[in-house]
Amino acid sequence: MISILRPFDSGKVVAMDRFRSGAGLSPIQQAEAYWMALRSGTDIPFRSQIDPRGLDKVLEYAFILERVAPGIARFRLAGQHLCALAGMEVRGMPLTAMFTASARNQISATLEHVFDTPAIAEVTLAGERQNLRGSCEARMILLPLKSDTGATTRILGVLVADGDFGRQPRRFDVTRTSLCNLNTASPRPQIVAHAAEGFAEAQTALSGKAPYLRLVKTDER
Template sequence: MKHKNSFELFDYWTEKRGARTAPSRTDIEPADIRTLLPHVFICDLSADGQLNFRLAGTALCALHGRELKGSAFASLWLADGVRNAGRTGASVATGATPAVLSLDCLSQGGRVAQAEMLLLPITGPSGLNDRLIGLLSIFDQPYWVGHEPVVGFSSTGIRFIDQAREPVFLANRPEIRLPTPRNFAEAFGQNRKKVAHLVVLDGGRRD
């Protein structure tokens, strides 16, 4: 982890977890993390195993220029990263192992911002590991964020967090580098098509 917001949420999650593998959703008090709420989201698994947004902070929705509640977690990625993103999210939710993703965020105009996404498991009413709480933090936030929507993420690295280690060591854990598209212009072109005067973005869903 590198962003201070990630450390703050991780410390809070660890406190609420106690001796358990994951805290309950009811343990999370919004007032306790009010400064992080615009960037926080909660996802749960549907009956078919797909991870969907139950809640999404205002900053995250503004970043994409749309309401995210009810949409698929993996739909935020460019087409070539949808499957891996879905598997990673589901692995965190069901396996109770936190993860940190390094991301490149591609805007509608082809601009790029670097971000970090923290994924932490939480349990639902059933007591089962079937959901997660997450946080997206953008590094050196560029001027266009909130004005030019992001059309897709590309994961550039991932690290799973060993809960037995102290948080002070987390920043030094090795990151698994992931392949990225040769260039974002190419990736952007692969995720859109023209219909009359409109541009349609492919979210990667395959029914």
């Protein structure tokens, strides 16, 4: 599928489509709204500002990534939803471990764009079919964060899957990626084509310097 890169609008919460089951993507919307609320003007929030209380409704879907090498970011924290999809604890694993071999270069390139531009990435995923297992769809958002040094080396992410998970690890293919470049005065649309336990372990580390934020409900569009 083809996705057009769109300018980032800091005054709006991006409303995403629903899964075929009718389950909303509110965890993704809430994480994005929380991230936006932490921004100071056009700046990117610091990792130390992330407070788990502000994400209390979405912790099982949320994760924090740390950039460790070009195209590689590992999970520092991950909710139970991701562990259920992977069939194991994912802390310390690279994000690419959640994807099929054919999708890993694509995800690596997306990570580099999020870190280096910086940008927000919204990714539509399809679970790899194995034996007689049913289909599984997912959406993921990647929101850049700064480290204490001011470098953009962290990501706040949310991944929400819908469908047949099973007990074996799920791996995903990428069907669409939408990139929203930040800190750009007048970004030009571009085209990208594609082939078809909570945070409990380190919640104290998440407690940041910013005041506590709680999201307010927004209308779905």
